[in-house]
Amino acid sequence: MRKRAVTIIVTGLAASLVLAACSSDKKSGGTKPTAGGGSTKTAGGGASGKVGVILPDTTSSTRYTLYDAPLLKKAFGDAGIQSDIQNAQGDTSRFTQIAQTMIGEGVKVLLIDSPDAATGAGVEQKAKTAGVKVIDYDRVNLGGSADYYVSFDNEGVGKLQGQGLVDCLKAKNAPKGAGIIEMDGGTDVDNNAILFAKGYNSVLDPLYADGTYKKLSEAVVKGWLVQNAAPSFTQALTSAGGKVDGVIAANDDIANAVITVLKSKNLSGVPVTGQDAGIGGLQHILKGEQCMTVFKDVKQEADGAAKLAIALIKGTDPNAAGLTLADFQDPKGNRTLKALLLAPKTVTKANVQDVITAGALTAAQICKGIESVCASAGIK
Template identity: 40%
Template sequence: MKTATTKRRITKTATMRAVVGAAALVLSVATLTGCSNGAGNGGGGGGGTGDASKAKIGLLLPDSVTARYASADKPLFTAEVKSKCPGCSVVYANADGDASKQLQQAQSMLTQGVKVLVLDPFDGEAAASIVQQAKQKNVPVISYDRLIDSADLSYYISFDNEKVGELQGTALVAALKAKNVAEGSGIIMVNGSPTDNNASQFKAGAHKVIDASGYKVLAEYDTPGWDPAKAQDWAAGQISKLGADKITGVYAANDDTGGGVIAALKSAGVKKLPPVTGQDASLAGIQRILSGEQYMTVYKAFKPEASQAADLAIQLAQGKKPAADTTVKTAGGASIKSFLLDPVAVTTANIESTVIKDGLYTASQVCTSEYASACSSNGIK
């Protein structure tokens, strides 16, 4: 039989248990709510709430073999972000030609709480998984220079890439005609990487001109990873197979692959090099143009491209959604809001008025002792 005192103790104990249980329930709900909000905001503030004036912005570039990424894109983009948002920081990574590595780099950035990803994909199809994971964390993705095959992109910033190929093809055909090379003569084509959506557009633009020119494409090659060494090896094989004298022109999709072909031709003992195209206005490419080894390059003004990307990234970090100039369709047919800049063909005639005038290089950087005479002949001071 329970006494009155015992009953009071039981009642008091039950009351205390109820209070503790209620407190635990409140704490549990608060914890779950906090977790839910963290996931919704991107696990550390990515793309959602937080101080936009101190935002982390991720910059992912595709490879180390293309000179422009280290010499132009990275420093220009970083400087623009710092200029427009002094408290913001850029988290940078280069995939070194590895799609899996780029995915891991993106995941690391998302874990660090970046608010925006600016992504130049090594593989435009594989990078769609990065966009998907970023979307899950409410982090917008800007496809930079190369288009990612994803309907979930926020924006795309690049150049009119088919026009790039048209400029290359037009310059090559004009050079052949100026040399009185007979129609029916042979061209080899060294295209860009098969995993790069832009490369297919360069190739399409070039074929549009070359196929209607009367000149014959003897062979063509899609260069894995834009690797100059692979372009050189392939070209060396074609020189052995076709004979150097049969190759009267070379379409090379960029300066680095063009440099590989030129090296193969020189190794084969070719003294009078055929016209060779390029792209990216690399310093080595510009100097080869001055020396007569390369005929032309395509200058894509990296500064306005990087500036546009930095400005857009900052606006996205602030929660803004600015209007775009146009739309571009992905390989899957999705329309992406886009900004497209105009490329420019560069030969000896306009080096001074393009890459030097724009400050991409100084005259002293271009006109080293080896190229001083050629610079003087072309009015570069």
């Protein structure tokens, strides 16, 4: 799976799929999540009130369709809470229209992962006027009016990526002044992407300054659109004279594009980072084509968001639901949100099994088509 500036860490064992700061697919289908679009409506009778969930797209990450939508549906259904889960398919007008319809239908809480902060802030103002509580999910809308935010420590995600690349370069005995290309996510639309970059640059900038490494280029994959990744990296690589020693890729989808280009240039084996711990990224890691990814346990994120929404619907204290919220400052809106920020986790070839143990993916899913590689790595 995209992507800003200010973080507070809330202790928790977490990591997620996406897969991602990050960085990412988003959506649900008919009466159950599908890969296409539409809505998921869950009947519930245990509590008075309904929650509306709007996810941003199905292109920036596979997580929204595969994980967020079904996990949220189950969490609300198990609690007897009615839910309407829809995906805007990257269309900002559609996102706003869905929100207006949900508000008109009387939802008590909106849980939104916005395509961009301006669209999200606009929806939040409409919700506030109607007395609807809003939770920013995964991405915070700077300048908005939501009172709550549920995500991961996204600057921490970036720090793991930066340190991961450093570790990989050391393992390959990279020479002093080794050249690095940074492939940022959608910093033009997503604050998480800004935070990821802030995190890995906090690790790498001192090493650039002392000559340990050299930053060859820092490119942006605008809008987190995967189709922009290969051309952007190709241009950066060409500008660097066709040579690179390591690549920061903001998520696994960008990493996949980078790896494809590297192979075409006979540069296989150059360390590449990622994020989301999705099937593709983990397969690249097991095959030695990607050196690390960051696991953000979407189940923990979805469960935390659902617990918070349910508490708001019932009018109970979120702390009573076992949630520990911290202050999160929005510098653009000059306001403070209550935030649940979960802890990400580094994944390398040595601990891919942890993703399976967490229940995020099965060995069969990860190993499809690379069974012999998995067997050699002890994945089961």
